[in-house]
Amino acid sequence: MAAQLEQQPDHEREGARQELVIGWTARLSDFLEDNPEVAAELRELIDRVRVGLPETSHVARQSVHARDHAVQYVSQHGNVYVNHHAPQEPR
Known part of the structure; x- marks a missing residue:
């Protein structure tokens, strides 16, 4: 997994890391649900x-x-997304 992150361009690395965190969080939650007896050992x-x-x-x-x-x-x-609109006259 670390190798995958290192291969990402700098501007994409944080997004890729977050995707990995989401995936591993789901896997760990599923594992603990199936094996609650290991929760204390994991802590x-x-x-x-x-x-x-x-x-x-x-x-x-x-x-x-x-x-x-x-x-x-x-x-x-x-990211910053900009939509330019024509300036409005003051009211």
Whole structure:
């Protein structure tokens, strides 16, 4: 799975990762539904793995300034779709 993500272009990688998360979440839910006796063991495994992971913080900063009649279209993690309409007269 990691190899699949590495092959994706940078701009598509997050979407591909999210698709994998959705698929694996469904598989894991089905597995736990069929095998509820392993839930406690899985929680212990998750806790052990988390302890070994480096601490990270995800900070996203964005500063956008527009002056006069400027228009800006900004997206932190996603797409921006713009449909231009003719300016309307003030009422």
